[in-house]
Amino acid sequence: MLLLQIYVFLLAAFVGYMVISRVPPLLHTPLMAATNAISGISLVGSLIAAGAQRNGLSTLLGTVAVVAATTNIVGGFLIVDRMLAMFKRDAKPGTPAKPGHGG
Amino acid sequence: MRDLFINASYLGASALFILGLRSMTRPEAARRGMQQAALGMLFAIVGTMVSAEIVDYRFAIGGMVLGTVIGYPLGMWVPMTAMPQRIAISLTFSALAATLVGIAEYYTDITDHGTLERFKMGAIGFEVLLGSITVGGTLVAAGKLQEWLPSKPLTYRGQNLFNALVAALTIGLFIYLVVNPANPAAFALMIAGAVVLGVMLVLPIGGADMPVVVALLNSYSGLAACATGFAIDNQILIISGALDGASGFILSMLMSKAMNRSFSNVLFGAFGSETKAVASKSSGETSVSPISLEDAAMQLGYAQLVIVIPGYGMAVAQAQHAVRELGEIIEKRGGEVKYAVHPVAGRMPGHMNVLLAEADVPYDKLYDMEEINSEFERADVALVIGANDVVNPAARSDKSSPIYGMPILDADKAKSVIVLKRGMAAGFAGIENALFYDKRCRMLFGDAKISLTGLIGEIKNV
DSSP, rough: OOHHHHHHHHHHHHHHHHHHHHHHHGGGGHHHHHHHHGGGGGGHHHHHHHHHHEEEEHHHHHHHHHHHHHHHHHHHHHHHHHHHHOOOOOTTTTTTOOSSSOO | OOHHHHHHHHHHHHHHHHHHHHHHTTTHHHHHHHHHHHHHHHHHHHHHSSTTTOOOOHHHHHHHHHHHHHHHHHTTTSOOGHHHHHHHHHHHHHHHHHHHHHHHHHHHHHHHHHSHHHHHHHHHHHHHHHHHHHHHHHHHHHHHHTSOOOOOOOOOOOOOHHHHHHHHHHHHHHHHHHOOOOOHHHHHHHHHHHHHHHHHHHHTOGGGGGHHHHHHHHHHHHHHHHHHHHTTOOOOHHHHHHHHHHHHHHHHHHHHTTTTTTHHHHHHHHHGOOOOHHHHTTTSSSEEEEEOOOHHHHHTTTOEEEEEOOOHHHHHOHEEEEEEHHHHHHHHOEEEEEEEEEESSSTTTTTTHHHHHHTTOGGGGGGEEEHHHGGGGGEEEEEESSSSGGOTTHHHOOOSSSTOOOOOGGGGGEEEEEEEEESSSTTTTOOOOGGGSSSTTTEEEHHHHHHHHHHHHTTTTO
């Protein structure tokens, strides 16, 4: 089990490194907002803690964690969408595409 | 059957997360990619909700409803200028969630079985340790960015020694707990120590170093989520946490490289506090020459190529819309306008790009440092708006300067330079900027937004 987990971790970290190192500085702020939204995945663990009826403390802490994680998911994805909607190319026709940006 | 469905939903979510992040390499694909990632999140939530472990839906659903009510305004109404502190607070939330889940896991195992497996204790220990450091650190960072706390570095004697002691205590308790897990008092003390450590590590860090710190804390919160995945044996937490951790790690490396400083220097150096001695050395050579609005408007109005260099001052004055308006007028008169963005300009990675995009500056006019530096020689005017250290030529030439070696924008190579600045206070690093004393450089003092509005009015008369 541990070996499998480490395997998954290393692969995901490697893929993450390869993908994210190609994100241009232009989009670094939306990238941070995006990874924040994705980190709301802690909701998965929080839901179980909140709903498994194990003991009072687990339910209480789990519920607070559900609130915190959901806040991140809802707020995070909305903010990323708002931000990315602002990035526009020059509308004027005939503007040559600049290498390195988009394309 | 149920397990298959859950695992399929997690697999789908992981794939959509990775594709979403990959879409961020291209601005025109990014929005759609992230919408798909949000869909992936929905898969993961549905998959979890059908899991056999959840028997009581009241708190799970109630919590999600409350989170949505809080999250919606945080997503829709927070202005772009407040984005650095907004990001810091969302890191607090994700680290808080991971920490609380860790505490709940620990408490449940201790009450049910009286002890924990060593491996699980190790994973939970990492989870709450990293989570608590991040909670403490991001709260201080958000306070500084919102200016509820002084953004200057707070230092005192014996700071590094105190931090080292707290770190040693916290790590000592962690090791102790892995050997003897059934000790809730030690567990609570470890959490308290980690929160204090997070607070203490960020307090001495000044505003301009925030991009590195926020990125580093982003990486911690990702690793905390990862550790949660190890503790409760959940692959999607491991995958998402690793993605988050990798992103934070890459960004903090890029940021510290853009300041030519090492991690340890940022974290323990307390930059601004120790450079006053250097400050007096270079001043007093010549005086700066101010420029009138009319003259500045004249230069800009007849320039063929203007390169705008925005800095944190533009964000403070909320001048991004005025910048875009000025740029459009220059373009209408036949000049060309480009925007040069230094990687650490502002308070978080990519801060200036977002503000200018908000003001409707097309992103193909925003240039990274490497792309634009060769063009300054051709520029008639380099217009510096509230930026300072990122255009200080001392970084190239003066070996005694604290920012020596930091890559800068070559504004001093432009045919003329106009600097919009509030006053003659030194930049964040507390050092004089040799650019301001250059004979080709003229200063336009005042609030950036007011100066720009004045320039816009004057150019129309040129």
